[in-house]
Amino acid sequence: xxxxxxxxxxxxxxxxxxxxxxxxxxxxxxxxxxxxxxxxxxxxxxxxxxxxxxxxxxxxxxxxxxxxxxxxxxxxxxxxxxxxxxxxxxxxxxxxxxxxxxxxxxxxxxxxxxxxxxxxxxxxxxxxxxxxxxxxxxxxxxxxxxxxxxxxxxxxxxxxxxxxxxxxxxxxxxxxxxxxxxxxxxxxxxxxxxxxxxxxxxxxxxxxxxxxxxxxxxxxxxxxxxxxxxxxxxxxxxxxxxxxxxxxxxxxxxxxxxxxxxxxxxxxxxxxxxxxxxxxxxxxxxxxxxxxxxxxxxxxxxxxxxxxxxxxxxxxxxxxxxxxxxxxxxxxxxxxxxxxxxxxxxxxxxxxxxxxxxxxxxx
Amino acid sequence: xxxxxxxxxxxxxxxxxxxxxxxxxxxxxxxxxxxxxxxxxxxxxxxxxxxxxxxxxxxxxxxxxxxxxxxxxxxxxxxxxxxxxxxxxxxxxxxxxxxxxxxxxxxxxxxxxxxxxxxxxxxxxxxxxxxxxxxxxxxxxxxxxxxxxxxxxxxxxxxxxxxxxxxxxxxxxxxxxxxxxxxxxxxxxxxxxxxxxxxxxxxxxxxxxxxxxxxxxxxxxxxxxxxxxxxxxxxxxxxxxxxxxxxxxxxxxxxxxxxxxxxxxxxxxxxxxxxxxxxxxxxxxxxxxxxxxxxxxxxxxxxxxxxxxxxxxxxxxxxxxxxxxxxxxxxxxxxxxxxxxxxxxxxxx
Numbered sequence: 220x221x222x223x224x225x226x227x228x229x230x231x232x233x234x235x236x237x238x239x240x241x242x243x244x245x246x247x248x249x250x251x252x253x254x255x256x257x258x259x260x261x262x263x264x265x266x267x268x269x270x271x272x273x274x275x276x277x278x279x280x281x282x283x284x285x286x287x288x289x290x291x292x293x294x295x296x297x298x299x300x301x302x303x304x305x306x307x308x309x310x311x312x313x314x315x316x317x318x319x320x321x322x323x324x325x326x327x328x329x330x331x332x333x334x335x336x337x338x339x340x341x342x343x344x345x346x347x348x349x350x351x352x353x354x355x356x357x358x359x360x361x362x363x364x365x366x367x368x369x370x371x372x373x374x375x376x377x378x379x380x381x382x383x384x385x386x387x388x389x390x391x392x393x394x395x396x397x398x399x400x401x402x403x404x405x406x407x408x409x410x411x412x413x414x415x416x417x418x419x420x421x422x423x424x425x426x427x428x429x430x431x432x433x434x435x436x437x438x439x440x441x442x443x444x445x446x447x448x449x450x451x452x453x454x455x456x457x458x459x460x461x462x463x464x465x466x467x468x469x470x471x472x473x474x475x476x477x478x479x480x481x482x483x484x485x486x487x488x489x490x491x492x493x494x495x496x497x498x499x500x501x502x503x504x505x506x507x508x509x510x511x512x513x514x515x516x517x518x519x520x521x522x523x524x525x526x527x528x529x530x531x532x533x534x535x536x537x538x539x540x541x542x543x544x545x546x547x548x549x550x551x552x553x554x555x556x557x558x559x560x561x562x563x564x565x566x567x568x569x570x571x572x573x574x575x576x577x578x579x580x581x582x
Numbered sequence: 583x584x585x586x587x588x589x590x591x592x593x594x595x596x597x598x599x600x601x602x603x604x605x606x607x608x609x610x611x612x613x614x615x616x617x618x619x620x621x622x623x624x625x626x627x628x629x630x631x632x633x634x635x636x637x638x639x640x641x642x643x644x645x646x647x648x649x650x651x652x653x654x655x656x657x658x659x660x661x662x663x664x665x666x667x668x669x670x671x672x673x674x675x676x677x678x679x680x681x682x683x684x685x686x687x688x689x690x691x692x693x694x695x696x697x698x699x700x701x702x703x704x705x706x707x708x709x710x711x712x713x714x715x716x717x718x719x720x721x722x723x724x725x726x727x728x729x730x731x732x733x734x735x736x737x738x739x740x741x742x743x744x745x746x747x748x749x750x751x752x753x754x755x756x757x758x759x760x761x762x763x764x765x766x767x768x769x770x771x772x773x774x775x776x777x778x779x780x781x782x783x784x785x786x787x788x789x790x791x792x793x794x795x796x797x798x799x800x801x802x803x804x805x806x807x808x809x810x811x812x813x814x815x816x817x818x819x820x821x822x823x824x825x826x827x828x829x830x831x832x833x834x835x836x837x838x839x840x841x842x843x844x845x846x847x848x849x850x851x852x853x854x855x856x857x858x859x860x861x862x863x864x865x866x867x868x869x870x871x872x873x874x875x876x877x878x879x880x881x882x883x884x885x886x887x888x889x890x891x892x893x894x895x896x897x898x899x900x901x902x903x904x905x906x907x908x909x910x911x912x913x914x915x916x917x918x919x920x921x922x923x924x925x926x927x928x929x930x931x
Binding site for chain 1 (some may be wrong): 862881883893896907
């Protein structure tokens with residue numbers, strides 16, 4: 220017997236009754252949210268990747284080592300990339316691209332008074348390489364690593380690396396892509412000096428007719444990420460030793476400008492307790508993490524904080540999160556903490572790129 | 583250890599505009615002699631510093647003078663170092679035996695005690711009601727590293743001493759020497775750290791008169807009986823008053839909040855702390871949102887950190903801005919009187 224909330228008098232709607240109602244009434248299949256097309260946060264998100272192991276494409280790739288662990292432990296800046304036009308990943312093409320990019324950087328150096336890299340006097344040399352182990356499914360393009368090294372005085376010895384960029388794709392569902400002419404590598408992880416980064420991105424935009432934007436994570440997305448990944452400590456690792464090693468759940472809120480003197484409030488929950496909260500929120504059998512679960516998780520933590528300090532955390536902006544998978548900052552910085560979670564994190568970023576693209580096409 | 587090198591290093595830290603005042607306070611060189619060769623307005627800082635070092639070298643400067651100059655610099659800029667507060671206590675059978683407040687006696691006894699443990703240089707300089715010590719421990723090698731120099735601030739007759747960072751290898755010995763020279767039996771490190779020395783000193787020495795009681799300490803309670811009150815009210819011609827259409831809907835609410843905040847925190851400036859940490863070991867209180875946690879009574883371990891350039895001021899403003907609901911809980915409202923940076927909250931048994 221579904222109770223229709225509108226027929227109940229105001230005095231009858233107590234907190235216990237309300238929570239019962241939420242579970243019982245689904246009278247309409249549509250949410251009130253359908254009238255707001257601008258922020259379409261999804262109802263639920265997948266927690267794990269569909270393909271858990273790398274499907275080898277050719278016999279040769281079985282001997283190639285996976286370079287996934289190079290992504291771990293470094294702070295990357297994340298950019299979103301639209302599909303690249305006429306990009307081929309054969310060896311000769313990659314060598315061509317390296318030469319073009321080096322020539323472009325050289326031209327930029329001679330053009331203006333501002334050097335591409337202040338420290339290098341002899342210019343830079345770029346190289347494009349395939350990076351194995353990141354792409355998961357058959358449809359994903361192989362990841363490409365772009366390195367820019369400053370040329371040293373002794374021509375044969377390589378100078379130090381001033382820029383590393385990794386174009387990758389993990390379970391990207393590029394439904395509308397013309398597969399013949401376009402290659403989808405939606406996530407670009409960048410680590411390098413500001414000037415070189417700017418030039419490399421400008422070159423990529425010109426060469427492959429694509430759009431590259433810095434990816435920023437609004438508080439809603441950070442809340443999704445922290446709720447989804449807090450439960451990633453598996454049971455066999457949940458001994459006391461492992462709990463000390465694994466980073467705990469951390470939420471950093473930045474305080475608004477009008478409160479003079481206080482800059483940020485950080486709340487850290489020990490890993491074991493975070494896992495306990497996550498288990499009580501999440502339905503164990505399902506592979507999807509729903510919006511209600513995310514809301515209860517975050518609101519539960521904020522209510523725990525409020526009970527102790529009477530400070531409303533929801534009025535502040537979430538600007539950085541730490542979970543067992545990664546550190547994520549709102550301005551687009553990410554540091555993945557272990558090899559196991561690389562694919563999940565990158566898959567999530569690819570999903571975010573798809574969603575933002577769909578949002579733009581709707582509006 | 584090159585005396586002239588360390589002198590030059592210290593002189594380079596000062597700002598160009600402060601040189602005249604500093605040299606007068608230091609009193610090693612006669613300032614009138616300098617005016618002949620240095621133009622403090624026009625010359626660059628490097629020129630001034632090299633000229634002063636030259637003159638000091640001619641006058642055969644000793645390490646003692648360099649140490650005094652260093653202390654002058656630290657006293658002028660006390661907020662650059664990370665300070666820790668220690669509490670001294672005596673056992674009850676030593677009652678009535680106050681240690682002397684004579685600075686030279688204190689310095690001598692401390693020097694004697696430290697000589698047991700290391701080769702060192704100890705210098706002191708008073709500032710207001712406090713006595714500053716500069717302890718330079720002679721490490722192995724010629725280089726003077728900043729971690730070998732320890733600054734200690736002691737208010738005589740109080741039971742607190744504030745020190746800058748002490749290397750772990752030296753810590754026990756230095757603290758033992760301090761304990762013995764001040765004739766105390768116990769020394770405890772308080773959980774109070776910060777950069778602003780004056781605030782740390784205020785929080786420990788005037789612990790009982792912070793918050794709204796600070797009005798008595800700062801002499802704000804009584805108005806001046808001879809002061810004239812302005813009886814004529816001038817017309818308010820500020821731009822806000824002119825725009826009579828703008829009103830606050832919740833003016834009563836705002837006034838009530840400001841009133842409550844002033845009752846707890848007082849109207850004067852709060853002591854400056856850069857960081858405040860709470861360790862929570864309480865059971866989960868968000869059961870309304872996570873119903874599955876209703877049965878759980880085990881404590882959840884949380885750490886909450888407040889950071890900013892003046893955290894207590896920030897907490898005071900949270901109430902007035904509406905981000906916190908008043909009245910604030912006592913561990914936040916009384917943070918100015920707790921003299922602690924790290925506070926643990928556990929379940930009431």
